[in-house]
Amino acid sequence: MIQKKLCMIGTSGVGKTSLVAQFVHSVFSDKYLTTVGVKIDKKMVAVDGSEVMLVIWDLAGDDDFQRLQVSYLRGTAGYLLVADGTRQITLDQVRDIQKRVAEAVGPVPFLLALNKADLAPQWEVDEAQIASLVAQGWTIIRTSAKAGSGVEEAFSELSRQMLQPKP
Amino acid sequence: MPNRASPANAVLEVLGFALFVRDDLGALRLVGAAPEWLSRLWPAVAAAGAELPAEASPFLENFLIDAGESWAARRRARSGPWVEHDGQGAEVQLEATALTADGQSVLLVERLGEDFEAKKSVLQKARETVIAYQRLNTEMQKKEILLHCIAEDMSAALANVITSLRLIEMEENPAKTRELLGLASRGTEAQQTLIHRVLDVFAEELQGFYGRHASADADLRAVTDRAFAAAAPLFSEKGVHLSAPKADASEMRIAADARHLERVLANLLENALQSTPAGHEVAVRFEDEPDSVLVRVEDGGAEIPPEASALLFSRFALSSLHPPAADLRLHFCRIAIENCHGEIGHAPRCGGGNCFWIRLPKRRAPR
Numbered sequence: 001m002i003q004k005k006l007c008m009i010g011t012s013g014v015g016k017t018s019l020v021a022q023f024v025h026s027v028f029s030d031k032y033l034t035t036v037g038v039k040i041d042k043k044m045v046a047v048d049g050s051e052v053m054l055v056i057w058d059l060a061g062d063d064d065f066q067r068l069q070v071s072y073l074r075g076t077a078g079y080l081l082v083a084d085g086t087r088q089i090t091l092d093q094v095r096d097i098q099k100r101v102a103e104a105v106g107p108v109p110f111l112l113a114l115n116k117a118d119l120a121p122q123w124e125v126d127e128a129q130i131a132s133l134v135a136q137g138w139t140i141i142r143t144s145a146k147a148g149s150g151v152e153e154a155f156s157e158l159s160r161q162m163l164q165p166k167p
Numbered sequence: 168m169p170n171r172a173s174p175a176n177a178v179l180e181v182l183g184f185a186l187f188v189r190d191d192l193g194a195l196r197l198v199g200a201a202p203e204w205l206s207r208l209w210p211a212v213a214a215a216g217a218e219l220p221a222e223a224s225p226f227l228e229n230f231l232i233d234a235g236e237s238w239a240a241r242r243r244a245r246s247g248p249w250v251e252h253d254g255q256g257a258e259v260q261l262e263a264t265a266l267t268a269d270g271q272s273v274l275l276v277e278r279l280g281e282d283f284e285a286k287k288s289v290l291q292k293a294r295e296t297v298i299a300y301q302r303l304n305t306e307m308q309k310k311e312i313l314l315h316c317i318a319e320d321m322s323a324a325l326a327n328v329i330t331s332l333r334l335i336e337m338e339e340n341p342a343k344t345r346e347l348l349g350l351a352s353r354g355t356e357a358q359q360t361l362i363h364r365v366l367d368v369f370a371e372e373l374q375g376f377y378g379r380h381a382s383a384d385a386d387l388r389a390v391t392d393r394a395f396a397a398a399a400p401l402f403s404e405k406g407v408h409l410s411a412p413k414a415d416a417s418e419m420r421i422a423a424d425a426r427h428l429e430r431v432l433a434n435l436l437e438n439a440l441q442s443t444p445a446g447h448e449v450a451v452r453f454e455d456e457p458d459s460v461l462v463r464v465e466d467g468g469a470e471i472p473p474e475a476s477a478l479l480f481s482r483f484a485l486s487s488l489h490p491p492a493a494d495l496r497l498h499f500c501r502i503a504i505e506n507c508h509g510e511i512g513h514a515p516r517c518g519g520g521n522c523f524w525i526r527l528p529k530r531r532a533p534r
Contacts, residue, residue, distance in 0.1 A: 005225070012294045032298075034291045036283075037248030037260075040225055055225050063297070065290055069247060071233055089301055124305065128478050 003053040004162050005075050010082035011093045012061025015115040018145035020058050023155050028146050035060045038072060047159045062097050070104045078109040078162040085114045088124035109161035113154045117144040187219050189272035195219040204278045207253040234265030238272040248279055316499045320361050328354035330400040350400055384530050385425035387460060394432035406445035412453045419460055420530035423507035431503050434496040435464040435523050442468025459526050467520045476513045
């Protein structure tokens with residue numbers, strides 16, 4: 001059985017833990033509970049006919065209170081960046097975080113989940129910014145941990161990229 | 168190292184620490200009695216002398232690499248907190264410390280208790296406060312945009328009055344003078360109306376400006392005529408020809424707030440006037456579509472490059488993708504048009520210049 005480590009990365013309050021809860025346990029809670037340290041979950045997924053055990057590291061939000069510990073990224077096969085579409089600043093922050101992560105782990109696959117798609121009318125992130133990141137080669141999926149939309153797709157797509165042979 | 172009977176080991180047990188010592192073969196073995204949480208979490212490890220397999224926890228497996236380096240360097244390493252799930256699915260919060268004591272490599276695993284919960288609670292509050300601050304900041308920026316738009320509107324109305332009065336001074340034709348006086352009069356009325364609107368809007372907070380289009384119904388031709396009449400003196404003063412859409416008897420009912428739509432058109436005309444040199448033309452055209460009307464405002468100014476075009480309507484000062492000098496008038500246009508489920512965009516004009524377009528949904532006739 002193939003086992004792959006995947007890290008959830010982003011600033012605090014963007015919905016990393018909620019995305020994992022929706023993906024692994026199909027549950028959602030509106031109450032914001034901050035993550036301190038690391039939570040690890042596992043889920044078996046089928047990718048192009050292969051069974052893959054995803055070991056999902058849900059890392060505490062990177063902010064002024066807690067910095068992302070680079071040692072937690074060791075051995076990761078890919079990472080899911082998460083930003084909150086209703087807060088522009090979280091997209092700016094995740095761009096900075098991505099640079100630091102890329103320096104630490106090298107060119108491993110990553111994907112950006114623009115979360116809180118259920119609150120679309122309140123979004124501050126606009127199409128021009130999304131298009132700009134896509135033009136830089138980013139894969140972006142709009143997700144809603146609350147409604148479940150895009151969640152399976154985001155993890156599946158990243159898993160598929162993680163299984164691709166390295167160039 | 169402490170054994171089962173030593174006071175040090177008894178203290179560790181009471182404090183909820185599990186103590187592992189690395190043997191000559193590199194295996195980590197439990198020393199002394201297993202704390203209660205360890206028995207629930209990893210039953211196979213919960214006996215004195217039992218080996219802690221690296222695969223017991225992906226987190227510990229990763230930390231043991233850092234631990235190995237710290238033992239070699241004879242310094243302390245802490246894992247930071249992490250969460251494991253016991254057999255019943257309950258969360259157990261742990262933290263590990265690697266250190267060297269009495270020449271032996273030691274791994275202490277601690278179940279985090281009240282102190283950790285207190286720290287977590289403080290972090291929770293701090294992060295909630297940061298998020299609330301960010302939201303408040305965004306609201307303040309929205310208000311800044313709104314204030315800017317109000318100031319622009321007042322300034323435009325005043326400019327119309329001043330221009331009309333200047334033209335009256337030079338005008339000898341009584342009919343033309345009366346026409347200019349009418350324009351000046353309408354300009355002052357527009358200012359008064361605007362002041363009333365501002366008071367209304369602040370009474371209702373921002374929602375009045377940003378939403379409430381459900382019952383909106385605007386006659387696009389009438390709105391365009393009003394925007395043209397207001398802009399005409401400024402175009403005349405600069406010597407830019409303003410070309411109106413072709414006259415057509417058909418009514419164009421749009422599902423939009425007429426006041427917002429008039430301001431959008433006024434903003435687009437002012438934008439076009441600013442970039443168009445004297446002697447050139449700004450043209451407004453309508454294109455009738457099955458469910459919408461496309462309005463094109465074409466200017467004769469320098470073509471906006473595609474990379475700037477993509478960000479023309481972006482939010483002021485909220486993005487690091489473009490400088491904060493983005494035009495607030497265009498940003499307001501985007502908000503107003505999106506509020507009525509329309510679209511706004513920019514494209515280069517064939518033959519030079521720019522075309523700002525808006526696609527407005529037609530008002531459906533009640534059944």
